Amino acid sequence: MVSRLESAAATRQALLDAAADLLNTGGLEAVTLRAVGARAGVTRGAPYRHFADKESLLIAIGSAAWDRIAEHSAALRADGTLPPVRKLRAALVALIDIGRAQPHLYRLMFSNPPGDPAALARAARRSHDEFLAIVGELVGAADARRYGALLIGSVGGITGMEVSGQLADPKWSQTPEDLVDTLVEMVAHASRA
Amino acid sequence: MVSRLESAAATRQALLDAAADLLNTGGLEAVTLRAVGARAGVTRGAPYRHFADKESLLIAIGSAAWDRIAEHSAALRADGTLPPVRKLRAALVALIDIGRAQPHLYRLMFSNPPGDPAALARAARRSHDEFLAIVGELVGAADARRYGALLIGSVGGITGMEVSGQLADPKWSQTPEDLVDTLVEMVAHASRA
DNA sequence: ATTTTCAGATGACGTTGTCACCTTTCCGAG
DNA sequence: CTCGGAAAGGTGACAACGTCATCTGAAAAT
Known part of the structure; x- marks a missing residue:
């Protein structure tokens, strides 16, 4: 019973968390959209549904x-x-x-x-x-x-x-x-x- | 009568100048080894004779x-x-x-x-x-x-x-x-x- | 004169950001 | 209740990038 809006917002937050985590541990060079997507449980193209670009x-x-x-x-x-x-x-x-x-x-x-x-x-x-x-x-x-x-x-x-x-x-x-x-x-x- | 050493040093300096120029005008994202080489009159792989990496x-x-x-x-x-x-x-x-x-x-x-x-x-x-x-x-x-x-x-x-x-x-x-x-x-x- | 060395050119490979296209699922109007 | 549009996500593809292996030619050393 998670609405689509809730799911989308959760994914967006998961992407932010994943990116912040990668940034803290591996520096800016470790923040690749593919790695962010993987850590957030989605694939490389998914972030473009929530952010214009990297x-x-x-x-x-x-x-x-x-x-x-x-x-x-x-x-x-x-x-x-x-x-x-x-x-x-x-x-x-x-x-x-x-x-x-x-x-x-x-x-x-x-x-x-x-x-x-x-x-x-x-x-x-x-x-x-x-x-x-x-x-x-x-x-x-x-x-x-x-x-x-x-x-x-x-x-x-x-x-x-x-x-x-x-x-x-x-x-x-x-x-x-x-x-x-x-x-x-x-x-x-x-x-x- | 440019010796090889002189020529190499000149190329190295040309690479530094080209990179600094690109940095000032277009920011860090404009500094690509290909662009640096082109501006210095050499090709993309040449910088590796003077610098370990970018x-x-x-x-x-x-x-x-x-x-x-x-x-x-x-x-x-x-x-x-x-x-x-x-x-x-x-x-x-x-x-x-x-x-x-x-x-x-x-x-x-x-x-x-x-x-x-x-x-x-x-x-x-x-x-x-x-x-x-x-x-x-x-x-x-x-x-x-x-x-x-x-x-x-x-x-x-x-x-x-x-x-x-x-x-x-x-x-x-x-x-x-x-x-x-x-x-x-x-x-x-x-x-x- | 011959051998060695090294700057530079070239081809290739893996990674990355990004886009176009497709699939699937949810929401709302009829 | 149905169905059509919208939106999230997956997939394939492409250009650009850093980097390396390899080749070539010329200068330096012997």
């Missing part, structure tokens, strides 16, 4: 990841028990966690696909808005844009260094969390002056 | 870009007429300039290839060392590691936002240069305290 499937995965981050930030913002500095730090560290646990997914989130270069940037907007609100609680609405862009960009890059193994160089002797703490401290201090 | 060719391009940055930073560091803050800003803005002028090359520089994930991270080390020295001039050797990692990561991420078009959102109303100025100012201030 790129659309990847964009959907990246967008979903951005949506989860947006929800996480929204939940943080709504938490009244946490002081703004804590919210900010938690929101930033969430990105680091994704980068560490799912580096290939992290890369995908920041890629811009050849066909629709702005697709993932659009998906990131909701997440950025939530983040902007959290920053505003700390530094005030006037400076939120300035420090918001700086913090998001910085953490994105710091996580990128971690993902590509550059931060592992003993030359730095800093964890991403260390750097985030320094960054938040500097921003909090600068906004008070 | 990935090695791309790594060579990314490494060369990192080398150019290292040289640029070294030249900056040797310039006695510039105060440390100026050197630091110029070194950081150099990354932004590459990102803007050659976004696909910029992406390649920060990618980690499936075969040798640390290859480009190694190529970036010399550049990082030069940068570390410049930071040291400003904040002292004790804090150089801390702020060096923070600055490199931050600027990498900020440029990434610019490259992927996220900073273009009027929501931020900040140029990458604005953010770098804020960042440098904050670091200079923090290191004085």
